[in-house]
Amino acid sequence: MPYENNRIMLDRAKNMLNRLREEIYEPIGSLNVSAWITQEPVPYEARTSGTLKQLKPGDKWGELWDCAWFHFEGAVPDYANKPLRRAVLLIDVNGELCLVDEAGSPRQGLTNINSEFETALGLPGKRVVELAQPGEDVAGQTIDIWADAGCNDLFGRYRSGTLKEAQIAVCREDVRKLYYDFEVLIELAEQTDEKSARRVRVIQALYEASLKLSVINEATVKAADGKLQPQLSKKGGDPMLTVSAIGHAHIDLAWLWPIRETIRKGARTFSTVLRNMEKYPDYVFGASQPQLYLWMKEYYPKLYEQIKQRVREGRWELQGAMWVEPDTNISGGEALVRQILYGKRFFRQEFGQDIQTLWLPDVFGYSGSLPQLLRKSGIPYMMTQKLSWSVYNTHPHHSFHWEGIDGSRVLTHLPPEDTYNGPAAPRSLSKIEAAYLDKNVSEHALMLFGIGDGGGGPGEEHLERLAREHDLLGLPPVVQEYSLDFFRKLEREQDRFETYRGELYLEKHQGTLTSQARNKRYNRQMEKALRELEFTASLALALGGTSADYPSEPLERIWKETLLYQFHDILPGSSITRVFDESLERYAVLLAETTELLHTAQKRVAELAAADESQTLAFNSLPWQLERTIGRSGEHSTVSLPPMGFTLLTEEHRLDANLLSERTSQLKADPHSLENEHLHVTFGAQGGIVSLVHNQREMIAPGAEANLLTVYHDRGDAWDFPRDYRDTVAGRMELTGSTARIEGVSAILEQHYRFGESTLVQKIVLEAGADTLRFETAADWRESEKMLRASFPVQIRSDQVNCEIQFGYLKRPTTRNNGIEFARDEICAHQYIDLSQPDYGVALLSDSKYGYSAEGQTLDINLLRSPGYPDPVADRAEHEFVYALYPHAGDFVQAQVYRKGYELNTPVSVLERTSDGTQKAAAAQVGETTFSLIQADHPHVMVEAVKKAEDSDHLLFRLYETSGTQATTSVTFARACAEISETDLMEQPIGPDQGGIATVQDAPSVRLTFDPFEIKTLRVQMK
Incomplete structure (x- = not known):
């Protein structure tokens, strides 16, 4: 025996482990099984409302995503009542199951043994229900158990929909214990250095224990246990880790x-945790x-x-x-x-x-x-x-x-x-x-x-x-x-x-920056709509409104549902079809409700401002002044909008025909070009941009063409697309027609494209006086395993691209000099991505796209992709999105590119009021036709959010530094404030000892110094 080969001894132990597993449970009876099947979950009180089936193992009970209430009945038969045995149930319905108590509350979760899982980490199945402790006599005990089932495995797979097992059994506790002793020591041996004494002694003990188990009974199990315990009792010394x-x-x-199944998964999982905590006192x-x-x-x-x-x-x-x-x-x-x-x-x-x-x-x-x-x-x-x-x-x-x-x-x-x-x-x-x-x-x-x-x-x-x-x-x-x-x-x-x-x-997983584009667009719209609503409701409070004017309850509810859809398999686009069908439906409801609440808040602001009931209010929620031309009722008004406030439009703002003509005199549009005071854009035969001159400087790289809509083969899934996609061009969208027109204050070139079964209409818009070229896009995308991108090769040379992220930006390399740069080809940006030299630059803006690439002198945006898994119809749908090109003098900080990103995503909001009611004097309470809630005098300080505090009537103002430099600014409010202090992001006050400002009382302003990208939150009690 001392000369036996270690591999042979270990193999014998592994074979014995399998034998022991089969000996742990001894069936002694069957359960009667009834199931009431429904397509969707029903509560415990309605458990018998579905289609009734009587089942035995092997009988089918459902299809994928079907639900059922199972009823297990029986009685524990007489069996040898010994200290090392206990009664259990063995249940496997080839799905997920939650046992409940007599009140219908979750008691324990069970899962089918065969499930899609990385089995190297263990088998996920749970099939054992405890009935008794070892030695406890439960012979004759009645079994009457209800359980809520889903016809799917842990990972949403269909596993035949048949009842696999429903038995009363005896657990041989001594065998179960010995099984885990064997398992742990076998793995210990495999994980220990081959030449160590510890390894060979463990293998020898396992081998000798195996020899005792030619027949598995209480005596041989006890003898085998005696061989293993000395090895299990050996302790470590002083640990290094x-x-x-x-x-x-x-x-x-x-x-x-x-999502509906996740709720039940939580109940199954957590009830199992609670049962195991009863059995294992050390379990955390x-x-x-x-x-x-x-x-x-x-x-x-x-x-x-x-x-x-x-x-x-x-x-x-x-x-x-x-x-x-x-x-x-x-x-x-x-x-x-x-x-x-x-x-x-x-x-x-x-x-x-x-x-x-x-x-x-x-x-x-x-x-x-x-x-x-x-x-x-x-x-x-x-x-x-x-x-x-x-x-x-x-x-x-x-x-x-x-x-x-x-x-x-x-x-x-x-x-x-x-x-x-x-x-x-x-x-x-x-x-x-x-x-x-x-x-x-x-x-x-x-x-x-x-x-x-x-x-x-x-x-x-x-x-x-x-x-x-x-x-x-x-x-x-x-x-x-x-x-x-x-x-x-x-x-x-x-x-x-x-x-x-x-x-x-x-x-x-760079594909998740683009997959499920409609979800991503709705998310951006919800984030911006909630910002507008909170700002406008705060305006009402500042104008003398009460807490009732602030929709705290619906705001919290809508925010939380929006946050739910930001979960890391919903917003990234990596879930099944049903998840997105449901989220898109809910997004539409949430956006409509938020928009209605915004209109209500705007009307309340108008009332508090004592505006004439026929006047139009234009709102600007951005913290800088905006010059805008607003079209309404067939007329146009030009207006200067104050920072974070509103303007009452009057006759003085209206553009008559002569003024409108003068305003648009330099606009030109034909099928091959667009032009205004700052930009001259020339288009090639395929619709791409062959020249873009900004203030006499050409921005398109020589011989290149920008905004060609290129389609690539994309045989990835929702998470990933091939790294070498550039080498698998499927073609370009074919220009099938274009028309040009002047519309209001905009020159528009409308281009129509087709590729395969897909069509795309792009309105390229250049407004009078603007230095930004907009691409307003509507696509009916029907391709499978394809990716649509647009690239902009520009005459800007920089080793780094500037990418907006939350509360700031990142610089990322445009070179591919090493493995790290090579691996980061697809990058994330929010409202802009910018390539700048010290003297000039070009920014690419977007209202809902997040996947970009920047290599050499080319900016590239990922517009759509349609993978086949896990949603086989992902993004085969109608889409709307906007992106824009902004050439600028100076680098992106000097050009304040971040403002252009916000302006693209935060349009001016207009409230038109028509009423036959009694006329009121305009702005009787405000005192003038414009109102600005807050102003910061530093161009790189952004006011990201204005809201009512969660636990008081204070207003909170969230500001941050955008450029990566230190900035000192005066923040001035519309009126004197009883108190201005600083809080952390949890709205808890912080004073100078914690890095906050000293509280300011009875003042209209406060002076703040920001470190690069620093976020500050002011808590203000307005008079």
Whole structure:
């Protein structure tokens, strides 16, 4: 025996492991199964309203996404009542199942054993229902169990729709224990150095234990156990690395299933967690996303109270400070603030806890603005692991300080196992120790274990393994604890960590910057519409309105639903068809409601301004003066709009025919060119721009043609398109006709295109006096696995392109000199992307596009793509979008390009009032025909948001520095203020000792100094 080959001995142990697995459960009876099938979920009270089927294993009960209430009935038969045996149920309906109690509240989640999952991390299935403790006599006990089922696996797949198993069984507890002993020691041996004494002794013990099990009975199991216990009892010495472990069930709020199924996934997952906490006293679990908790509160209040009890006990960690785990590339800056505001407020109000960790395990890149948002929200820590998915380059750290564009830093950790679905096996601990990039300076690492994405969470196998690995010789010790406790340990080592500056770019999933274009456009529209509504309602308060004039309740409700759709598989476009069918329908409702609330607020402003009931009000929510020509009722008015205020249009503003003609005298339009005072644009035979002269300077590269609508083959999925797409040109959209006209104050060239089954109409608009060329586009896109892009080769040379992100911009390389630059070809930008020399530049603006490329002297925008998975009809639809070209003197800071981006996305809002009521004197209360709520005298300070405070009647003003320089500005309000102070992003006051300003009283203005890209929030009590 001492000379037996180690490989042979280990193989024998693995074979024995399989035998032991089959011996754990002994069926002793069958359950009677009834099912009431419906297409959509019905509540417990209506559980018998569907189509009734009596089932036995092998019988089909549903199609994909069908629902059913199952009723399991039976009685426990007589069986040998021994201390090492206990009664259980084995249930598998080839779907997801939630057992409920007599009141219909979730009791335990079960999942079909066969599911689409990375099985190397463990089997996701859960099929065992406990009936008794070992030795407890339950013979004759009646079984009467109801369960809510979905005919889909964890990942939305269809697994035959048949009942697989419904049995009463005996669990042989001694065999179950021995099975996990074998499993852990086999993996320990495989993870240990081949020449180590530890390895060969473990293998020898496994081999000798296997020899005892020729027949598996109580005596042989006990004998085998005696061979293994000496190896399981060997402890480690002083650790070089300690692993903090926490149970987790990352739940995508929508992905390969609709939102309605996520609510039930939450109930199944969380009820399973609660049952396992009863069995395993060391078990610590954590879950993020207040939206998910809110659903539990609304749909399963009894379950929610049980969760709250475990939180109070310190067994359940509240994770993640955001309302959902959102995409952070595409979501707007103020939206990210609201993610944190509503997320932290929920946990504080419901649980009395202030969350200090950003929990984003699975998003597709991390904006360089995030560190400041976190620091100004009281969040010093961040956890993610997605950077491990990068294709070409390895992120250099697992523990590091992440520094944002403004210099703010947060302590960041990437679990070295590179997953949030850890099996909690010896291989997990071995990988953490081997892979941890910062183990030279850190003695602590984090491990997340459990089944995620589709939910489910940790099962028996995870917790049984951890019980054996706590301090097992050959592995780093592991302790179950809160991730916050881990971060506090990590913080004690932070002086030794390196700093990583700028965005955390994921070298994968760049297709999500473009997929599902309609969703992205609606998101931009909602962000802007909510900004307009809050600003206008705040105007009403400033003009003497009351709290009743501010729609706090609908605003919070609409914001939270908008934030839900920013989840990282909805806004990025990586979910199934039904998710987008439903989100588009809801977006339309939300936008209509927001627009109606805006009109109501505008009318209230008009009333408070005592405007004539027939007068028109023009609103400007941007913090600089705008000169605009407004068309209404067949007439045109030219008006100077004050910053962040409104103007009452009078007869003096009207342009008569002569003035209109004078205003448009330099406009020219024909099928080959457009021209005004500043721009002369020439078009080629295929519709592209062959020349664009701005103030006598040619902007198009010699011999090149801009805005050719190029179609590429795109055989990727919603996440990714081929890196070499440029080498697979499918063709260009063919110009089928064009017409030119002067319309009002605009010269318009309307071009019609066709490609395959798709058509596109583009109105190229040049307004009188404007220096921006707009491309107003309507596309009926019917192509499959194709990508539509427009490029602009320009006569500007720069090694860096300027890309607007939330609350600032990033400079990214236009070169491809190394692997990092090569991997970052597709980049994210919000309202503009700009290529500038010191003396000149060109900006590309957009109202809803986020995917760009900038290489050499070419700016390129990704307009549409139509992948086939997971939504087979993605973006085969009608689309509307606008992009614009803005050539400018000076670099992009001197040209204030950011303002052009805001102006494209924030048009002037006009309220026309027609009434036969009694006329009033215009602006009787305001005192003049214009009103400006707030003005900042520095050109690079933007007022991003104006809103009422959440917990008082103060007005809040959110400002930030846009150019990356220090800026000092006077901020002046419409009237004297009783008090002006500063808050953090959570609307909590901060004074000079915390970096805020000293409170100013009885003054109309305050002087502020901004560091580069700094965000400041003023809290103002107006008189």
